Amino acid sequence: MIPSRALFAALALLAFSGCSHVEPWVKPYEREKLADPIMAWDRDPVASSYILHVYESREGARGAAGGAGGGCGCN
Amino acid sequence: MTMKGKQLHFAVLLTGLLALSWPALATDGAPPAPEFRLANRAGGEMSLSGLRGQVVMINFWASWCGPCRQEFPALDEMYRKYKPMGFAMVGINVESEKADAERFLGARPVSFPILFDPDNHVSGSYGVSAMPTTVLVDRKGHIRWQHRAYKPGDEAEYIAQIRAMLREPS
């Protein structure tokens, strides 16, 4: 089991590393396909939240629907 | 370890992490702008050396990039206004195929030249690290400003920099 202090430090580094600049292997100008609307995790939130509600009210499992990230990476 | 020792240990660790991750300061100096020769949408080719003596704005854009599309009207206005004073602008499209860019420009035309960089060699040589990226090159061919990203209102800063560079000798 990872000691909690090491995990804490690793996550702190992760948090602060958002400040620093890292060379991406997919450059901002290469994100054409990822920026395409068909590559969005959730194109129609009103429709997907409804079908999730249909599943959750009839099944025992809930959660981890997820889905931020991807897209054009602009700005 | 004592409570105070633990606190000190933690403070040192945190400071170390901070120092490690602090954003790199911008390097100063005015490096020469890398040369390019790209196909022009209006026909033929255009090179950077052909624009020597003018203040040049190079805008890297793509039709899939929201802030790029937002920026275009402001760039067009800037081009019309300062062109007579020795200002040149090129919009370098970074998409691998022309179709989407042509469709976008067909609906919303601009007056400044559009060049195509489908292999992204020029984007790479300019170290484009955000979309859009706007580079300002002075009359002597040196890069003076590199703007990454665009928010409405940024054009005020571009205009101030362009006017300053237009006053310089070539």
Next chain:
Amino acid sequence: MQLTRTIRSIAITLAAGWLFCPAPSIAGVLPEDRADLMYHYYDGGGVQIDGPSVLVRKKFKEKYAVNASYYVDMVSSASIDVITTASPYKEERTQYGLGFEYLRGKVTYAASFSNSKENDYDADTASFSISQDMFGDLTTVQLFFSRGKDDVTRRGDDVFSEKVDRHIYGIDVSQIVSKKLILGASWETIAEEGFLNNPYRQVRYVDAVPLGYSYEPERYPHTRTGNALALRARYYLPYRAALQGDYRWYNDTWGIDANTLEIAYTQPIGDRLMFDVHFRYYMQGGADFYSDLYPRANSQNFLARDKELATMDSQTLGFGLGYEFKVPRVEFIQKASVNLKYDFMRFNYDDFRDLRPTGYAPGTEPLYSFDANVIRLFFSGWF
């Protein structure tokens, strides 16, 4: 709980890191302004539910965004539980939601509130999340926290009043792997405490009566903690289409183990049409204290005969078609679309029996299964 405290301290560390980091000149982008108006319809297992769903979002100065939602379920229920132990009923549930987002540099802070009301259930939820793009915008990490408080009452019983307290913690990571592939992983923990069962539902036990069995009220534990882990991948196909695969694992303190597998395919057709197809397979092992038929009255501490907690599986096959267009003479709307989605669902139960047919000894009735048709018809406008 130790896990909760650890997650909380991680969240505080990350939040502090995010707040402390100076806002760089480079920022992210908030989603586009849009409004969606949907009609939803469900028909399955003797239950019909339909109603509207509205969602509007707008951003200001590329830094702030607001969203609002309105949703209604109009229920007409003659489900198997209702048929065997009660009488068909109609009811209505209304839900309102309001959310705010603030974008600072690469970090998005979001808060949202919702209230759901029906004649015997009132639920209030508050959610918060922090999301950051990092490592050259290839990675997005989101932490979220949600708190819910429900008030449970019972129709025809003025004295009955119970509560549910809910805490949800989650983390979502999205990683761009190549120009065509993005991966995602989510973890979510849901901890509930209070009156977690249904005030009307009954369980049955073997009894020396003509029917062979009698009913008594269900009795659930006062707490339930569940964990879900999901992995997903979305891939861009060269002729312009997208393929997605999802897998989710779930388990909780009631002994429910579930696995979900889903694949989805999106294919644009020409400039204006969008076609979607998806298949989902779900299977769950029932709750430890669940039984379709108990041997005698009050045979266990906890009693449940809710088919939602049974050993079951379900399959869903769905299709969608969308058409994008420009609204003539209305410059304010940049683009609009009309969409129709249809899903066919089948539910099969391994240990929940259909008590409607007669002539069976208790415990030998046929296992229950049902089909459902789900329709979503919606208009979207971007402005």
